[in-house]
Amino acid sequence: MVVNLSKSFVPAIFSVFFIFFLSIGIFLKKTSKAIDYWLFLGSLPTVVMNSNRLPDWFTEVFHSLGRGSFYIDGPIFTKLKYLVTCHHQNIEYILKTDFNNFPKGPDFTQIFDPLGNGILNADSDAWKVQRRMAHTAFVASEFKDLLSDMSRKVVGEQLVPLLAHVARTGSTIDLQEVCFRFAFDVNISAAFGVQENYLSTELPSNDLAEATGQVQEAILYRHVMPMFLWKLMCLFNIGRERVSAKALKTIDSHFYQLIFQKKKNLLQGIKSFDLLSTHIKLQDQMSTNISSWPAKNDDKFLRDSMLSLFTAGKDAIASSLTWFFWLVSKTPAAEAKVLQELKLLFSSKKRELSEEASEWPYVFDARDLSGLVYLHAVVCESLRLYPSVPLNSKTVLKEVVLPDGSLVKPGMQIVISLYSVGRMPWIWGEDCLEFKPERWIDDDGKLIRHDNMSKFVAFNLGPRTCLGKDTAFTQIKTVVAAVLFNFQVEVLEGQHTFFKPAITLHMEKGLKVKLQKRIIEYAT
Numbered sequence: 001m002v003v004n005l006s007k008s009f010v011p012a013i014f015s016v017f018f019i020f021f022l023s024i025g026i027f028l029k030k031t032s033k034a035i036d037y038w039l040f041l042g043s044l045p046t047v048v049m050n051s052n053r054l055p056d057w058f059t060e061v062f063h064s065l066g067r068g069s070f071y072i073d074g075p076i077f078t079k080l081k082y083l084v085t086c087h088h089q090n091i092e093y094i095l096k097t098d099f100n101n102f103p104k105g106p107d108f109t110q111i112f113d114p115l116g117n118g119i120l121n122a123d124s125d126a127w128k129v130q131r132r133m134a135h136t137a138f139v140a141s142e143f144k145d146l147l148s149d150m151s152r153k154v155v156g157e158q159l160v161p162l163l164a165h166v167a168r169t170g171s172t173i174d175l176q177e178v179c180f181r182f183a184f185d186v187n188i189s190a191a192f193g194v195q196e197n198y199l200s201t202e203l204p205s206n207d208l209a210e211a212t213g214q215v216q217e218a219i220l221y222r223h224v225m226p227m228f229l230w231k232l233m234c235l236f237n238i239g240r241e242r243v244s245a246k247a248l249k250t251i252d253s254h255f256y257q258l259i260f261q262k263k264k265n266l267l268q269g270i271k272s273f274d275l276l277s278t279h280i281k282l283q284d285q286m287s288t289n290i291s292s293w294p295a296k297n298d299d300k301f302l303r304d305s306m307l308s309l310f311t312a313g314k315d316a317i318a319s320s321l322t323w324f325f326w327l328v329s330k331t332p333a334a335e336a337k338v339l340q341e342l343k344l345l346f347s348s349k350k351r352e353l354s355e356e357a358s359e360w361p362y363v364f365d366a367r368d369l370s371g372l373v374y375l376h377a378v379v380c381e382s383l384r385l386y387p388s389v390p391l392n393s394k395t396v397l398k399e400v401v402l403p404d405g406s407l408v409k410p411g412m413q414i415v416i417s418l419y420s421v422g423r424m425p426w427i428w429g430e431d432c433l434e435f436k437p438e439r440w441i442d443d444d445g446k447l448i449r450h451d452n453m454s455k456f457v458a459f460n461l462g463p464r465t466c467l468g469k470d471t472a473f474t475q476i477k478t479v480v481a482a483v484l485f486n487f488q489v490e491v492l493e494g495q496h497t498f499f500k501p502a503i504t505l506h507m508e509k510g511l512k513v514k515l516q517k518r519i520i521e522y523a524t
Ligand code: HEM
Pocket: 119, 120, 131, 134, 187, 308, 309, 310, 312, 313, 314, 316, 317, 320, 383, 387, 388, 389, 392, 393, 457, 458, 459, 460, 463, 464, 465, 466, 467, 468, 469, 471, 472
């Protein structure tokens, strides 16, 4: 009798539970404003299907909806709720107007914890201290000169000889790999004032470069894995977390050694203006006056600061250069106009140069390039279509309605698609997908400052605007002027420019090119 009862009772309970969950599921599906909402799973299946092409997928969704914001919900009973936006007034509101309501948040900090408490990872007071120090270092004229000199040196002594070798031998090279190596060398030099020679004809291996790549890969996987899982992997020291922990030891040993050496040099009165030197000096001067300032001997603070600055610089530069060369290779008219400007500049410089200094190959100084309008327009246009940092994420502290009417609540995540901003017809016009540097130049031949209108967001906006913007232009212009002036770059046919899953925008399979020496006819 008992057996019979339980036999009919158990299915009944299951049915009740099933109907109960189904009703909740259907209710949530009906009331959710999220796109592609699957019963119980929310938008997760669609996100997973598009996880290797999020910037493009977001752009397609904005296009199909005809508006600049949409919601994504996580599975039922999770708190995962996102607003994805490329609406430029929302972006201005989040990054500028109500900045304090939208920190990076604790999840971001945990995912990026290998970077420590550096500027990329920090919020509130910790971020303010980092920002103040880094800002002082970046605006110093001595640092700007160091950066210009270093960029020219790496281009002249390492990049151009390597490319000349490739041109001479008729071989093929991955230009993305070359750009990575360039960015590594210049940015390690900007941070520590040392020369690494990772970019050279032999394409040597470098354990610091390898280690930073491994740490970044682990950080990327933390984005797509449930937090408890990667934390367990950390605890048991397995998988990518094990590789990352080992790589961090390599980074730390390099960085602490460089900090030790720099302090020794400064004590001996050797002057230098790299980012580390300024941080050490500021740490010494201010630690007694301001309570939140790092202590004089806090080397962990210096390690975290340098790792953030180095990481922020090198990946963004490598990305921007690669997409620049690809876009220009597809737009011969733009290349011709850049060359025209460079020819004029070279002709004017030639009068001051000795016979030997004006021979092929010629490497321009970034200070001379800063006045070239078309060159600046091409670089901006390339960053408009391929911003090196395609997505930016924020959390919400207080409930608020954004300028386009989207409601965001505490704990929600906001994903700002910087990549999509440049691809919206209602922001950049119907020709937004065309590579058209002319849109940056007015009828008088002067540059239009789109960044003042919050339309150009590649360098972020507001208090967390990229601190390396000027140094980025210095590096990019020095490289592209030297490469285009001295070589004809032929991008090999049939390459797929899919994105590689990464925090910055890279090409999945690199950018294979062949090169030829370019001899320019110029007016005397
Ligand atoms: C084309 C090149 C570059 C682009 C497109 C770019 C873009 C950006 C973006 C979008 C952010 C905001 C990131 C966020 O809030 O999570 C940022 C922040 C930052 N960038 Fe750049 N960046 C570039 C090059 C550089 C370089 C060369 C440096 C110098 C080493 C640099 C240093 C920084 C720093 C320190 C921050 C953090 C600012 C803060 O949080 O207060 N960037 N950059």
